[in-house]
Amino acid sequence: MAGRSTQPGRGVVAKALDVLDAFDGARDGLALTELSRRAGLPLSTTRRLAADLVEHRVLERLPDRRYAVGRRLWRLGLLARVQGDLRDVALPFLQDLYDATRENVHLAVRDGDAALYVERLHGRTSVPLVSRAGGRLPLHATGVGKVLLAHAPQDVVSAAVAHATKATPYTITEPGRLLRELAEVRRRGYARTVQEMTLGTCSVAVPVVDGDGAVVASIGVVTATRREPTRHLAPLRVAAGGISRALHHPLA
Amino acid sequence: MAGRSTQPGRGVVAKALDVLDAFDGARDGLALTELSRRAGLPLSTTRRLAADLVEHRVLERLPDRRYAVGRRLWRLGLLARVQGDLRDVALPFLQDLYDATRENVHLAVRDGDAALYVERLHGRTSVPLVSRAGGRLPLHATGVGKVLLAHAPQDVVSAAVAHATKATPYTITEPGRLLRELAEVRRRGYARTVQEMTLGTCSVAVPVVDGDGAVVASIGVVTATRREPTRHLAPLRVAAGGISRALHHPLA
Structure with missing residues (x-):
């Protein structure tokens, strides 16, 4: 053969x-x-x-x-299951989240050492960003990435911390500080970034869990820095809960 | 070689x-x-x-x-230009259109003898449909398809009319009636369908033109039949105009 x-x-x-x-x-x-x-x-x-x-x-x-x-x-490519399952289940909730915030809304999964953006919704009034559906960004420098990294296996965390580079002068790359931040993300249940990936923008992100409680994705909102992103935590958590439930009970 | x-x-x-x-x-x-x-x-x-x-x-x-x-x-697949150009330009306008209607919003282009759905936005309250991004549906049986067919070359129209099949009992397939409807779509500037692709749904769609006035895409709204779709014509036309201008002047 x-x-x-x-x-x-x-x-x-x-x-x-x-x-x-x-x-x-x-x-x-x-x-x-x-x-x-x-x-x-x-x-x-x-x-x-x-x-x-x-x-x-x-x-x-x-x-x-x-x-x-x-x-x-x-x-x-659109025949792929990443679209058929997670994206299709999540899209109506992301749409509701966009309605509630009018900001950039992201759905991302961990793909090795990067955050893979499965979907990005945004309108004319949302702040311009480098993210796009199908694109990959560093785990340590984005809101959804920090959530995914905080729940990643130890070897992934070690590699990400060891190789963290600055996307902006504000990107947190010092190993001790980054590890403390990941512990904080796990403790409080959300990540918050300020100008770590793109100057002038900040983000907040929360985990999406499957039926076993494992973090399978993250959703986040990115806004201009003049707007405090954590004010979007409530609708984010509602949307994440809805996606998690829909993943757990596909017919619900 | x-x-x-x-x-x-x-x-x-x-x-x-x-x-x-x-x-x-x-x-x-x-x-x-x-x-x-x-x-x-x-x-x-x-x-x-x-x-x-x-x-x-x-x-x-x-x-x-x-x-x-x-x-x-x-x-x-997401590295393709169909995404990079038309979809990226159109998405914020589609988002605005969804905001204004809360219904299924479609962006489609003609791909040979079918309507290729480039994007579909929908929320939890939108009526369920068979359409999906990357999917193809018949030109003669959908709102966006009728717009694309009304502006297609004569050989495409002839083939579509000759081979039109019924997706539902209400799909218009009689050649004379279908051709008269396409002329009407060109005259009034929009297409309207009632239960022709999916029972219980109706649609309205308008053309998106490039800088030379050629029809390059169509956007449409699909609702449950109890809601008259033409009430969404005004926001549809605004969104189509915005996309057309943005395609013409990429930096505007």
Whole structure:
């Protein structure tokens, strides 16, 4: 089974994923040379794979000849269960939370050493942010990330604390202070950040638990710093409770 | 270039996409035999490809051994430009529209012979629907679909009219009546449906135009039939105008 007939196939899927991964942070498109460099593949391999992916509409060719991720991959991605379960269950509650706050509303899960943003709702009056659905941000520097980190396994916490870097001058990265803050997040049941990820913004976030009480996600609200985020704690907790119950009793 | 070294690669990408396409309408997972049947591939090929895709976290193996689309594909799909441009531009306006109506809000584009739902917002009080982001519905039977069809090329209209099927007893499929309705949609600037896609629901939808006045998308509101949907025309038109202007002047 691991002979000549299967080996090329393995290689192609792995390389195609290297090509697709290269578009993280480059949604406006990549030229072939940049795509090759980011994917860590030879130019000729990249050109052949990219042409193949364009032919199958997984990638698109922009008018300026750069490559971009195509609509077909977007459609396929939305078939994933991360959407089917947590996102679909949570969306009406997130919508209610947005109604109540008119601020940026986030739903995030831990994906290894990062907070993966499953959904972001925001309106015209919400403060602009770098977060987006499908994007990843550091666990230690965001509200939802701190909640997820506070309930992560010890090895994840150790690695995050050891490698914490400053996104702004206000990001808490000192190991002792960060660990004390995570204990505080567990104790009081919410995280609060001020200008740790984006200057001029602050956040508050709470855990979403499953039927066994395990923290499976976090929801948070991000506002401009002139507004105290903890005033949104009550609707946040109501929404988190609703999502937790809906995850526990899918038919309720 | 089309020799032995590239041919296996082409085959693998195409077959992997056949496997992934099989999950359309099957987000709860597929057993291997069903996956093989839907993908139109031999069982052994399907098993090998699925194992490869699981290894790369494109697919996931559920506790009951069925396969499902994995989180990695979801993340990759959200790198697509369909999200980066239209969806990101439109989302704040859709949010405002939801605020104003508390009903299901849809953003759709034409994808060949179907309406592709780019976004769906809804709250706890909105009527349940079959639509979802990334899903496709017939052009002739939905509000946003009728708007897109009314502004589609003649060959698309001819094919849609010739192949229109009934989703409910109320779906308009008679060619003459459907064509007259499309002309009416163009004349009055909106589409209105009553129980044509889902019993008990009705919809109203308007076009979103680009800088050249071409219809590039449609937004619509779906309500329970006891509420007249055209009362939502005013906020719909305001939101469509806002999206159109933002598409035209990205920095405005």
